[in-house]
Amino acid sequence: MSNAMETGSAARSGAHVEPVQLGIGLSAVIVSVRDKVPYVLSVPHKETGQLSGLPSGPFDPRLHRTFEISLRAFVEEQTALHIGHVEQLYTFGDRDRYSLAKAGEPHMVSVGYLALTRRTPESERLLAQQGARWRPWYDFFPWEDWRGGQPKLLEEIIHPSMAAFCKKPDDDAKAYQELSRKERYQLAFGVGSLKWDEERVLDRYELLYGSGLMFEALRDQQPAAMDHSDLPDLGEGLAHDHRRILATALSRLRAKLKYRPVVFELMPPEFTLTDLQQTVEAISGRHLHKQNFRRLVESEQLVEQTGGTSTATGGRPAALYRFRRDILKERPAPGLRVSLR
Numbered sequence: 001m002s003n004a005m006e007t008g009s010a011a012r013s014g015a016h017v018e019p020v021q022l023g024i025g026l027s028a029v030i031v032s033v034r035d036k037v038p039y040v041l042s043v044p045h046k047e048t049g050q051l052s053g054l055p056s057g058p059f060d061p062r063l064h065r066t067f068e069i070s071l072r073a074f075v076e077e078q079t080a081l082h083i084g085h086v087e088q089l090y091t092f093g094d095r096d097r098y099s100l101a102k103a104g105e106p107h108m109v110s111v112g113y114l115a116l117t118r119r120t121p122e123s124e125r126l127l128a129q130q131g132a133r134w135r136p137w138y139d140f141f142p143w144e145d146w147r148g149g150q151p152k153l154l155e156e157i158i159h160p161s162m163a164a165f166c167k168k169p170d171d172d173a174k175a176y177q178e179l180s181r182k183e184r185y186q187l188a189f190g191v192g193s194l195k196w197d198e199e200r201v202l203d204r205y206e207l208l209y210g211s212g213l214m215f216e217a218l219r220d221q222q223p224a225a226m227d228h229s230d231l232p233d234l235g236e237g238l239a240h241d242h243r244r245i246l247a248t249a250l251s252r253l254r255a256k257l258k259y260r261p262v263v264f265e266l267m268p269p270e271f272t273l274t275d276l277q278q279t280v281e282a283i284s285g286r287h288l289h290k291q292n293f294r295r296l297v298e299s300e301q302l303v304e305q306t307g308g309t310s311t312a313t314g315g316r317p318a319a320l321y322r323f324r325r326d327i328l329k330e331r332p333a334p335g336l337r338v339s340l341r
Helices: 008-013 067-079 121-130 152-166 181-189 201-210 215-219 242-256 273-284 290-299
Strands: 002-005 020-034 037-044 056-058 086-092 107-116 133-136 303-310 318-323
Touching (some): 020 242, 037 067, 037 273, 056 067, 067 121, 107 242, 152 181, 152 201, 181 201, 201 242, 242 273, 273 290, 273 318
Parallel strands (some): 020 107
Antiparallel strands (some): 020 037, 020 056, 037 133, 303 318
């Protein structure tokens, strides 16, 4: 469904302009964690052949009363999943960020959503029938996984390329609250005396896109990308602006870990503290100090023992825990305020 809109200046001046046609697209970032790997659900994309994308579709108010109802319908149609709680991430309306629109097509405004789910044998069977599949999210953002130390591609590819980009004519300060391109790069990537901030996923993606290093920048024919004779391997691309939406979801989820108990939506009903720590590490992309993590979880009273044990690791039986739901009544922001190292 498209809407027409005239630019304000032309309307005030009385000049005739062609109306701008707008289309609204809805996209879902559906996240799960298994065996220390964070996954995002992808579906085949009809318009781009082999390139995958997020579950998505156009909003049509003639069919659905709300965005969320429409989104759930798209997800069920494309993946056969019934998702639980979803939250709206952001609205993306920048020009030239939805691939290159063909002549006469509306300008697309994308509304992104985030959902967390647990994988079950039944859901795996349904996904396989629909051609949807879980993809490790670090396949799309390989520089974000620091669990094995700083990724090599940062020193070998990203830092040299960004340093060269920062030396080019810079108009960024006009649009980014007086921050120069170099300052944005230093903040986003923790350069010099600054530390890596795991929450700045979107900032890093935007800089890499703006520098022309990303597949999507070349596909969208961004001028900076046209300057490169060959693009480095910086993860897999996604259809339209879906990798940008995914970066926004990662930023939101990493931040939300610290003030809401969202991690438990990814955990089974019963789990060990090691399972919990590894899930937090998978999302944040950083290792945590084991004893400090356990003291934090227990002191914050986020979990309670079930009385059972697990021998899944083959070692000493480990105590099983569950999320203590009463914490939601006791504190307004019961998250895991962990310190990353």
